[in-house]
Amino acid sequence: MTNNWASEVNYQTLVLRNNLLQDLRAFFAQRSVLEVNTPTLGIAGVSDVHLASLTVPLGAHLGYLQTSPEHAMKRLLANGSGPIYQMCPAYRAGEFGDRHNIEFTMLEWYQPGYSMDDLIAEVGELLKKICDLEPEVISYQSVFELHCGISPHLAPVEDLVLLAKEREIDATHLKDVDDSQADYLDLLFSALVQPHLEAVVVVDFPACQAALANYGVNTSGETVARRFELFLDGVEIANGYDELRDGDEIRKRFENNNAIRERRNLPVVPLDEQAFIAMSSMDPCAGVALGVDRLLMHLCGVREISKVINFARDHWPGIK
Amino acid sequence: MATYSTNEFKSGLKVILEGDPCNIVENEFVKPGKGQAFNRVKLKNLKTGRVWERTFKSGESIEAADVMEFDMEYLYTDGEYWHFMKTDGSYDQLGADKSSVEECIPWLKETDRYVVTLWNESPIAVSPPNFVELEVSETDPGLKGDTAQGGSKPATLSTGAVVKVPLFINVGEVIRVDTRTGEYQNRVKN
Numbered sequence: 001m002t003n004n005w006a007s008e009v010n011y012q013t014l015v016l017r018n019n020l021l022q023d024l025r026a027f028f029a030q031r032s033v034l035e036v037n038t039p040t041l042g043i044a045g046v047s048d049v050h051l052a053s054l055t056v057p058l059g060a061h062l063g064y065l066q067t068s069p070e071h072a073m074k075r076l077l078a079n080g081s082g083p084i085y086q087m088c089p090a091y092r093a094g095e096f097g098d099r100h101n102i103e104f105t106m107l108e109w110y111q112p113g114y115s116m117d118d119l120i121a122e123v124g125e126l127l128k129k130i131c132d133l134e135p136e137v138i139s140y141q142s143v144f145e146l147h148c149g150i151s152p153h154l155a156p157v158e159d160l161v162l163l164a165k166e167r168e169i170d171a172t173h174l175k176d177v178d179d180s181q182a183d184y185l186d187l188l189f190s191a192l193v194q195p196h197l198e199a200v201v202v203v204d205f206p207a208c209q210a211a212l213a214n215y216g217v218n219t220s221g222e223t224v225a226r227r228f229e230l231f232l233d234g235v236e237i238a239n240g241y242d243e244l245r246d247g248d249e250i251r252k253r254f255e256n257n258n259a260i261r262e263r264r265n266l267p268v269v270p271l272d273e274q275a276f277i278a279m280s281s282m283d284p285c286a287g288v289a290l291g292v293d294r295l296l297m298h299l300c301g302v303r304e305i306s307k308v309i310n311f312a313r314d315h316w317p318g319i320k
Numbered sequence: 321m322a323t324y325s326t327n328e329f330k331s332g333l334k335v336i337l338e339g340d341p342c343n344i345v346e347n348e349f350v351k352p353g354k355g356q357a358f359n360r361v362k363l364k365n366l367k368t369g370r371v372w373e374r375t376f377k378s379g380e381s382i383e384a385a386d387v388m389e390f391d392m393e394y395l396y397t398d399g400e401y402w403h404f405m406k407t408d409g410s411y412d413q414l415g416a417d418k419s420s421v422e423e424c425i426p427w428l429k430e431t432d433r434y435v436v437t438l439w440n441e442s443p444i445a446v447s448p449p450n451f452v453e454l455e456v457s458e459t460d461p462g463l464k465g466d467t468a469q470g471g472s473k474p475a476t477l478s479t480g481a482v483v484k485v486p487l488f489i490n491v492g493e494v495i496r497v498d499t500r501t502g503e504y505q506n507r508v509k510n
Contacts, residue, residue, distance in 0.1 A: 050356045094378060095357065096327055097349025173358040173375040186355035187375070211354045229353055239353050317327045 007310045013300050017308065020130065020296055024087065024107060027126055033083040033109060038072030040065060040089055044272035047257035048211060052093035053269070054102070064269075065091035068289050069108055070212070071275035074243075077110055077285060078278035085109035087292065098304045099235055099294065101312045110287040116226050116242040119286035120201055123230055123238060127199075131298065135199040135230060141218065143202055144185075147193045152185055152206050153222040160184035167192065178263070182208040197231035205229075212250070212279075213241035230290070232298045240288030247280030322384035326359045326376050334366075334387035337374065341366045341385035341439045349378065366437055367444050369423065385439060392436045394428050402428065402446070404436050416443035426481030427452045427499045448499040453508050454478050455494050462490040472504075 009017075028035065045053030045064035056063040066072070069086050076084055090106040111119055120137060127133045144152040150159055157180060164171050164184065169191045174180050185206055204218050210225035218224045226242035244250055251271070258268045296308045306312040324335060329347040336342070342363040351357040357378035364371050366387060376382070392404035392414075401415030402425075416436065420443045424434065427448035437445040459475035475485040475495075483497055485504045496505040 048354060050351075050354060094327065095349070095351055097351075100349055100351055168373075170360075170373050170375050173356075173377040173380070177356075183356050186352035187358075190350055190352055191360075209354055236353050317325070 004313075008306050008313070009308060009310050013296070013302075013308055016299055017296055020292065020299065021087065023130055024126075024292070027129055028085050028109065031083070031122075033085050033111075034081065036073070036076060036081070036084045036086050037088065038069050038076070038086065040069075040091070042066045042071060042272075043270075043274065044071070045269045046070075047254045047261070047269050047271070049257050049260045049264070049266065052266075054091045054093045067092050068106055070287070070289070071272050071278075073108060073110060073287075074275055074282055075278040077112060078282040083109070083111050096316050099297075101293070101305050101309050102315055104305070104309065105292040106289055107292050108287065108289040110243075110285050112283045112285040114286040116203070116228060116240070116286050119240055119288055120203065120228055123201065123240065123288060123290075127230070130295065131232075133199045133232070135201045135232075137201045137203060139204045139218065140202050140206065140224070141204065141220075141222075143193055143197070143200070144189065147196060148188055152189075153218075153220075153224065157181045157184055160188060164188060179260070182206070185209070194231065194236075195234045197234055200231050201228055202231065203228040210244075210253075211241070212244045212253070214244050216242070228288075232295075235294055235297070236291075237294050237298070238288050238290035240286060243279070243282075243285050243287050245280055245282060245284065247276060250276055250279050323381040324384055325381045326378050329359055329361060329376075334385040335363070336383040336385045337363055337365075337372065340368070341387050341444065342372070343387075345371065351378075366439065367420075369445070386441075387444075388438050390436050390438065391433055393433055394430055396430065397428075404434065404443075404446070407433060414438075414443060416446055420444050421446045424448050426477075426479050426502075427454075427497070428479055429454060450498060450500060451496050451505065452499055453494050453496050454481070456485070456489060456491050459485065459489060459491055462488045 041056060041063040046067050051067045053067055054065040068090050069088055073084060073086060087105060087107045089103050091103050095102055124135060127135060141152055148163060150163060161184060164187060171187055174183050177183055204224040205227045207215060207223045207225055213225045213227035215223050216226040228240050229236055230238040254271055261268050293305055293308050297305060300308060324333060329344055331344050331346060333344040334341060342365050344361060345364050346362040348360045350360050359376045359378055361374050361376060362371055391407045393407055395403040395405055401417060402421045403413055403415050406412040424446040435447045436443050454477040456475045457478050460473050471487055472484040473487055474482050475489060476482050483502055483504050485495060494508040496508055498505055
């Protein structure tokens with residue numbers, strides 16, 4: 001399709017995007033959250049084992065197209081910015097599909113002094129305003145037990161493997177993976193739980209999926225990650241944390257990620273020392289990243305992200 | 321050896337899985353929030369017709385299958401092979417063995433067109449059109465006064481296929497059958 005120059009995004013969707021961006025800005029303006037811009041070309045990438053940064057050669061070093069503006073925004077927070085938000089392009093290498101594109105629009109915001117529950121309430125208010133939806137809040141444990149019948153915090157990986165077999169969920173892609181607890185939880189969650197999540201905020205993730213969230217203890221006494229995700233129509237829309245600020249723990253998690261990267265022959269990423277200093281010196285806060293394009297998909301009632309991002313397929317492999 | 325990476329996967333792509341040629345029916349890229357990306361893929365085994373659901377690590381490659389499909393006209397069988405002819409004007413002929421044609425045998429009628437799937441240039445599957453029109457060769461006599469409503473009875477068709485037909489159908493009549501379900505559709509005026 002070499003002459004496929006026109007956008008797959010129709011005019012009505014262009015208008016809806018315009019309105020969505022305006023509504024989001026109005027929402028934050030009303031709350032005196034400052035809009036900021038930080039470089040999309042960063043000095044380091046994330047170390048998350050499952051996120052791949054696109055890199056740009058800059059003479060002696062590499063620039064990292066940001067998978068989210070998290071690191072730079074935390075440098076602003078540490079410097080006393082107060083509540084801030086940003087809407088910007090974010091990039092993730094190798095992500096193509098009905099709900100993924102390598103470049104997408106992310107809305108990320110931070111609220112110093114907010115607990116995770118405060119921020120979940122704010123996400124709820126935003127959703128009420130934009131989509132007239134009031135999402136239900138439920139723990140990862142409850143929703144996992146409801147649909148899978150076992151505890152995500154207590155079940156050993158062997159039980160997760162067995163459950164996948166019983167429910168005829170293929171797991172060929174995990175056959176050579178060491179340390180696959182988190183992967184099996186993801187597989188089961190995506191196949192058995194996620195399709196049921198019409199408008200739900202899932203809170204308190206398994207500790208093995210903490211990323212940059214603080215640990216906490218749930219009512220049954222298990223260690224959980226103080227992290228939440230918003231789902232609409234079975235699609236993950238937003239991911240938020242009670243932000244980790246313990247410098248040693250942050251370094252430990254990054255180094256651990258890099259060790260796994262090395263084991264799996266993935267590129268090891270330079271540690272973002274600037275961001276480490278910022279993260280360990282910022283005030284307690286909660287932050288969340290929301291996929292604007294997926295929210296727009298919900299508003300337009302479409303199931304393909306290429307129907308809401310202009311020229312998304314320009315970079316897709318094997319399509320032209 | 322040609323290969324396809326998961327990010328080239330799309331429906332209609334022909335690949336080799338466990339030694340058998342398969343057609344990708346559905347491909348979904350799954351990337352849990354902070355988790356490992358994978359592709360959840362439905363593949364139809366072109367030899368057995370079975371549909372498999374498999375997950376692939378994103379970025380993994382699998383072997384491409386040299387599979388082609390042709391519109392071909394059914395000519396005849398010599399008992400060992402079923403002979404077909406291309407309809408592209410080349411008049412090329414080929415013989416398909418029993419294992420590749422077996423499921424299609426009840427629907428094979430001379431001069432009708434079928435899709436013949438070739439893997440490494442040998443036929444591995446023959447698929448009938450969704451609807452075929454076949455003559456009834458054997459059934460209980462039709463009951464007078466029966467209309468389109470009411471019970472059914474078995475009828476043997478010219479190809480040997482047995483389908484349930486309404487009571488008013490008689491030997492010698494031509495009926496339309498859905499080959500996907502093996503169900504009677506309607507009587508064809510001839």
